[in-house]
Amino acid sequence: MAAARGEFSSRFGFLMAAAGSAVGLGNIWGFPTNAASNGGAAFLFLYLFLAFTLAYPALMAELIIGRHTRSNAVGALRQLAPNPKLAKLGSVVGFAGIATVTLILSFYSIVSGWMLAWLLNSLATIVGWDAASAWLTNDGESRNAIFSVVFMLLTVIVISAGVRDGIEKWASRLMPALIFILVLLIIYVMTLEGAMDGLRAYLVPDFSVALQPGLIISALGQAFFSLSLGVGTMLIYGSYLSSRENLPVIGGLVAMLDTGIAFLAGLLILPSMYVALANGVEIFDASGALVAGPGLIIAVLPALFDTMGSAGVFVAFAFFVLMTIASLTSSISMLEVPVAYVVETFDTQRRKATYFLGIGIALICLLIVYNFATMFDLVVSVTTEYSQPLLGLFFTIFVGWIWKRNGVLQELQKGYAGAEHSFFWKIWPFYIRFVCPIAIAAVYIQLVFF
């Protein structure tokens, strides 16, 4: 017999866990450069607008489904369905979510493994182990294989301990540490030459760029990835949330933490890049855009740290600790999705289920590592560009069209007396029925046909 379902013990614990899921590599290597390349503060306003008008309502859909059904993605969508046909659709969408998040986790672990390797590299540099350093920073298959498996193991250790003793405990320790390190690094970088140019590149608004239709759509896609939507991650965290909590408020806080930390990350990344530029490091790619993604993290910034003299290794150490924390609090939220499904469906012990799934996902990681050129980009694009928004669309349809409106309201009223008269209830149902599905469909059509 499986143990009773877990529940977060406090609002703080839930917020740290959900914000930990949302704040990941995307916030640090995607958002800041994207903002700087696409209109600065104008992009920031656009992103905030989309995050709160479209991504937040979709986040609410997942949290409400989760808390109401107290179940994993498959069980939850089945429960909402009024007839066997729709229950079947629920199973399919739930399964597709589990498969998608499992694949997202396998490429995420590889990238997170690089962060771990670079973290150890800063230690190796401090003690002068040059050979180790060379191996750690060289993009070799054996290094990638070892570190993606080590990172998976860390994820497995946290998840096997359960909701309170694993997810909540670690998120509550790691997220405050992340914010602390981020702020320290920002303060330090701001004192360096070139930082103000970076700030200008990040923040001076250019509305002519930010309001192009293609950009609006890509910003929306980014907001969905950043809030971990569409694959049942937020659904499962919502299912561990106490009925005493006011859902619209809690969802709003999660969205604010995610966008707030993305904004802060920009205050670190752009000034750092322009400090690097002042020190002679190339920060633009061949097409003239700012280097983003892995190239930013493992080429541009390390080159910057090298120019910083003896302070550089300590800055590098702090930075890669930050990246590792951001990765780990996201990866645990991904692994929880299949683990909850297996535990609840097959009555398996949590530890067993976690190790079993962890080994399976580690094997997929290795498959990708050893077939990197053919598989990596493919897996990233299929899961995050194609699968995730499509599944997000189905989640909004389940809440907006399949689940009875009264049931949704009753769930909201738990922890929110008078929800029926609230501003939230006046507009959110309309959003989730019409605005969100149409916006997501627009993203999708643009992606597939243009």
Ligand code: TRP
């Ligand atoms: N949101 C995280 C980031 O910004 C990544 C993430 C965590 C995620 N859980 C997810 C993405 C579930 C998609 C689905 O990096």
